[in-house]
Amino acid sequence: MKALFDGKIAVITGAANGIGNAVAQYLAARGATIVGVDLSDAVLQVGETLEGDGHHGIVADLTDASAAERVIAEAVDKVGTPHILVNSAGIALLDPALDVTVERWQKTLDVNLSGTFFMAKAAGAVMTKAGYGRIINLASQASVIGLDQHVAYCASKAAVVGLTRVLAMEWARAGVTVNAVSPTVVETALGKAAWAGEKGEKAKREIPVGRFAQPEEVAAMIAYLASDDAAMVTGSNMLLDGGYTMI
Numbered sequence: 202m203k204a205l206f207d208g209k210i211a212v213i214t215g216a217a218n219g220i221g222n223a224v225a226q227y228l229a230a231r232g233a234t235i236v237g238v239d240l241s242d243a244v245l246q247v248g249e250t251l252e253g254d255g256h257h258g259i260v261a262d263l264t265d266a267s268a269a270e271r272v273i274a275e276a277v278d279k280v281g282t283p284h285i286l287v288n289s290a291g292i293a294l295l296d297p298a299l300d301v302t303v304e305r306w307q308k309t310l311d312v313n314l315s316g317t318f319f320m321a322k323a324a325g326a327v328m329t330k331a332g333y334g335r336i337i338n339l340a341s342q343a344s345v346i347g348l349d350q351h352v353a354y355c356a357s358k359a360a361v362v363g364l365t366r367v368l369a370m371e372w373a374r375a376g377v378t379v380n381a382v383s384p385t386v387v388e389t390a391l392g393k394a395a396w397a398g399e400k401g402e403k404a405k406r407e408i409p410v411g412r413f414a415q416p417e418e419v420a421a422m423i424a425y426l427a428s429d430d431a432a433m434v435t436g437s438n439m440l441l442d443g444g445y446t447m448i
């Protein structure tokens with residue numbers, strides 16, 4: 202039987218860890234060929250941990266605005282024109298607003314916002330030409346609510362939702378959908394560091410389902426948005442928050 206992502210090429214940023222890695226595992230297990238992108242050179246070995254052959258790793262610092270063009274050109278050259286882009290590279294630098302330095306503010310925007318946009322722009326150029334594409338941007342529940350000490354993070358994630366809507370509108374007639382996914386805390390390195398100890402236990406009690414999310418649960422939502430079946434879903438910000446933001 203044909204697997205859901207047979208013949209599909211998926212570029213995934215942040216693929217060395219956390220949600221990006223879980224998405225790579227999830228899509229590869231269903232037939233996709235993965236181009237993993239990360240700051241960490243662990244991404245060069247990521248193919249060895251995935252089902253199937255032909256996966257490719259690229260080391261890139263996505264705060265360098267010119268990196269995205271190079272990444273997409275290498276993906277096209279080594280694997281083929283991507284059908285799917287998942288922007289999962291991201292950082293969470295937490296400070297009270299009065300203590301945020303210019304450097305930490307700028308770094309957050311460079312990775313979470315500019316990195317996401319320039320990857321989407323470079324992928325969108327080849328996808329709109331091909332007449333097919335699925336772009337999924339990791340935002341966060343921080344895109345729709347305020348969180349203590351998350352001023353740069355919340356601003357960057359709300360902006361990711363804003364750019365998602367514009368790209369969705371501009372590329373809809375070209376067969377390219379663009380959506381954001383907004384999880385509550387996910388139990389990855391980033392999530393555990395930001396929500397350790399009593400702060401995390403309190404947050405879990407405030408989530409209606411009573412727990413944080415697992416990376417595989419986020420991967421399953423992303424896989425739906427990345428599938429042919431999701432052709433009518435574009436410009437959305439899909440929450441995966443155990444009910445937290447409905448309160």
Ligand SMILES: NC(=O)c1ccc[n+]([C@@H]2O[C@H](COP(=O)([O-])OP(=O)(O)OC[C@H]3O[C@@H](n4cnc5c(N)ncnc54)[C@H](O)[C@@H]3O)[C@@H](O)[C@H]2O)c1
Pocket residue numbers: 214215216217218219220221238239240241261262263264288289290291292293312313316339340341342383384385386387388389390391392393
């Ligand atoms: N974990 C959570 O609680 C949570 C919740 C909501 C949204 N998110 C978002 O999901 C995404 C993934 O988070 P995660 O928990 O998997 O994080 P993670 O720290 O486990 O993985 C992030 C990956 O991004 C890579 N990366 C960081 N800066 C980079 C750069 N400049 N260039 C290239 N790669 C870079 C890191 O090397 C790492 O492999 C992020 O955008 C994050 O904001 C996470």
